[in-house]
Amino acid sequence: MTLRAASFAELYRLHAPGAFRRALCLLRSEADAHEVVQDLFVSLLERPEQYAGRGDLTGFMYKAITHACLNRLRNQRNRARLIHAHVVPRMAPQPRAAPAEQLATLLSELARMPETLALVAVYYFVDGMTHDEIAPLLGCSPRQVGNLVAQVEGWSAEEQRA
């Protein structure tokens, strides 16, 4: 399926709510989440070839929103203050994801984390995805995802000590 073939309204109906939910979870700001989602859909309208029918659309949306949110977090000068001001997640954390305190710590570290580790951290600890689900999004093996998760934990522990 290509985006040109798909109805854009249907694409929005199916994927915008989930994209917004994840953006809100990562950015802690409704305005920012709306903006990131709008950016994504506008970008898809302007350049539908960026999807190019690779994999399922949900995976593409997860990747695109995650990248956009991480970029925004990095660009926010006051990101640390904002994140710590919203320690309790507004969206109920999933039972399989990290506990709320760990999530808050993780969210505060995302902007400083190396790109690949930040992606893994979001998918694994925030989204609660499995290694098998993360692997195709990162283009690596499930085993490599496990290694990256371990690196995230090591990086986080190092930050705590520093």
Add this chain to the structure above:
Amino acid sequence: MSEPVQHASDFLLDRASANELPPAALAALEAHLAQCRACSARRGALIEQRSAFLRRAPDWEAYARDGSRKQRRMPGWWVSAGVSLTLAASMWLGFVRAPRGAAPTSETAVRAKGEPQLGFYVKRGAQVWRGRARQPIRAGDVLRFTYSTPNAAHLAVFGRDANTATTLYPATAQAARIGAGVNVPLDFGLTLDAEPSTPVVYALFCRETFAVEPIRRQLGRAGPPPTAADGCSWQILELVRDP
């Protein structure tokens, strides 16, 4: 950090909701949901969140409008009929002519440094793109304008064709005060019809406020636009129809 318990992830539930799961995977998920209270509850929560989102903005156009009202930073071309204006023009070719004779460049509209700039987006059917030099624009296209300025200013936008000048923005007697920003959308758009005239869009940016109507009257006269006063600059979007 603790190892997550293996439940159905939101990713899996989202894929199921988007009808992207193969039948076997979907059956396995349904079987799991029938037995797992936590995952079943999570699916219910996701469905409710989805419904709440779509109740608020049931379609993309409503969402774009809602978002542009809230943030004033995002392009939102889907202007309602109430704020759309129809100008006499058919197929337009838009290029940005920088003020004071600077060389035309398609990128000037996205810079916030230096002179304030007027930019625009084009919506044609489901396609949307940033207006650029030498890009054909046709009847039926919707143009949504944006501005970029490094400092707060006052702005009015006019349309002029061979016979008359029209105030496009704002709808008030005084110029609109605008904040610093890049590609900030304005609350009006142009729906292009099939008249074969060639209108030009003039934006006047000033440090101080100014009355709109006297400028429109001056602009309605033949010849070049009135000289910009101190602290003011013209930005001109010359829209030429596509042959």
